[in-house]
Amino acid sequence: MQPLIELKDVGLQYKIKGNIFTKNKYYDALKNINLKIYPGETIGIIGKNGSGKSSLLKILSGVIQPTSGEIINHGVSASLLTIGAGFDNNLNGRDNAILSGMLQGLKSQEIKTKLSEIHDYSGLGDFFFEPLRTYSTGMRARLGFSISNTIEPDILLIDEIISVGDSDFQKKSKKAIFEKIANKGSVVIVSHSPHLLENICSKIITIKNGASIKKNDTEI
């Protein structure tokens, strides 16, 4: 079977500081990462804060190019589940849904047909037509999740299973994510809690200081 995305000896280096008065200082966020993602796979990535988990997701989504090695994408879309990307406080919920949805890759016609679905799912009621600055943190998150939930990339990248909103909405959003994982093709989930991932992932990778140290192939 052909993988959807392949990483070959991928390394990522950032410049931390350096100008005409101080020497350049670099930091290796990732070192020699090799990874293949196959259709239908759920991959879990475990590691401490700063170990390079999120950097790996940025490489997979194509947002950041590796400084060494290569990433081969066999024509698939991979995107991070983001909440509230591109939100503008002065616009109402509806306009923000259009803006955020389009920024995440939808056409204006597509997002417009999904507006009532987003409105219903968010449970915001009339607040959907009020400016975002009047929203509480929970309401913002509800709107953000409802928009992202309509985006369906070939590979879904999740940076921690987020629980947003009040307890009802938390249950609803968690359920939606687990449904996506169960139904749909490929998912990469980053977490610092191994317990959660062991139940749902077919493969788990641990990252330490930017390098993968262990692979548990439970399948393939």
Add this chain to the structure above:
Amino acid sequence: MESKQKIYWLIDLIWTKSLLNLKSEASRNILSYIWWILEPFLYMLVFYIVFEMLLNRGGENYTTFLIIGLIPWMWLMKSVSGSSSSIINSQALITQIKIHPVIFPLTIVVQTLIKQIPVFILLIGFVWLQGFEPTTSWFWLIPITILELIIIVIFSLVIAALIPFVRDFNYLVPTGLTFLMFMSGIFYDYKNIGEQWQDVFLMNPMAYLIKSYRDIFFNTEAINTYNLFVWFLISITLLIMTLHLYRKLGNIFPKLTIQ
């Protein structure tokens, strides 16, 4: 086919984002959209007070002369200064979502263009009211305005792309624009400078454009079609090169903005 659809989506996104940004901007002010007219009016008032009232530089039709120079200038200035840090300001977004950075400066250009339309209509009305009747030569305003738009896009895109590489350029943008303003013959006629410098002076695209706007409105000199053709040729070539550069470099901006 795939890339054609992607370009269509980019245009769709830039247009929608521009309209929503304008809506957002206007929603916070009491005078809302009235500022689109009021702000350029106040800006011009400053120059009017200094040059016509205090310095008495005037002469006949000086106010009209000044306004014909200032309005096209303000269009460029606002587009360029608005776009200059648009890519670095979108850091949070471009490091989360895979999105081409070209949309940020282009959104500013489109936003400024939309705001410029009523100002241009007022300019035409004002010149007419001053007794300069429209003639068929006013149709030349169309290619001259399109040429200015192309030049604005080039300037905005190039500066927005330079700043993520070397943030220091950010400090040079206001100074550079002020220099360009004084070099474009907004407050004076290019014919007043030494004759040996006039050709060099008109190589500045803004100086050429402002001269052309005045020639058209005052009906003083016919537009030289050969010169205009050369300007179009150069600017379209530069535009294609700039867009090509963005296609090549697009991927590296997210990383540049966070290091």
